[in-house]
Amino acid sequence: AEMAARLSENRLVSLPLSRIRVIMKSSPEVSSINQDALFLTAKATELFVQYLASYSYKHGRGKEKNALTYTDLSHTAEECETFQFLADILPKKILASKYLKMLEKEKRDGEVREDDEEEEEEEDEDEA
């Protein structure tokens, strides 16, 4: 823990290695991680955060020029192939009214198929 604390104060990497390690170890297939690999993953994550933020800001079609918004990030996940692995965790927001219409439509389709089971909808975030 002491070494991890020192490393996070070090200008070389700011993300705490101990926390990165916890996340990495949550993968069941991973047995052990060498110290260099841990460092590189932490450093790569920092580069990734910077890349995601700057890319989204540049390409964001949000109306706010001086802010980075969730919508900018969501656009990036959808439109940029490199960030597509984030699409599921950065879903687009839709209006509540649109969502309700979607539900109605799916329900109607379900009735045509004579499907008694309740369909589970994917939950998109709703805008108030």
Place this chain on the structure above:
Amino acid sequence: MAERPEDLNLPNAVITRIIKEALPDGVNISKEARSAISRAASVFVLYATSCANNFAMKGKRKTLNAGDVLSAMEEMEFQRFMVPLKESLEVYRREQKGKKEARKDKDKKADSEEQDKSREEDNDDDDERMEEEEPNDEEELDN
């Protein structure tokens, strides 16, 4: 060991600082955006780990090494990270080596004073070092 949900998150303050460094001065980051980026970063770690692990398994190794992580970055199409990562790694390795020399000297000194006590100090190493191979000695340098 079961992780609590918050353990898989990265510290907000650090994430915010990293984001700010990447954006022009004066640009605001909504709380929602910051939270989303933090989640994305955790997902990135998982994805990178999984990818790196595939390379380790291909090499019939159980321990992820530096080469595996670098290969993973290429596979994930983050070639732009390669140069900065390799440069940082060099600095990191030098620092680790320096620290190791310092510890050896410290242990030698402690040995000449009190043998038993120094052995205890070795065992008190943080858990970062417990499961992993000795950092620089047995590493495969495949980059």
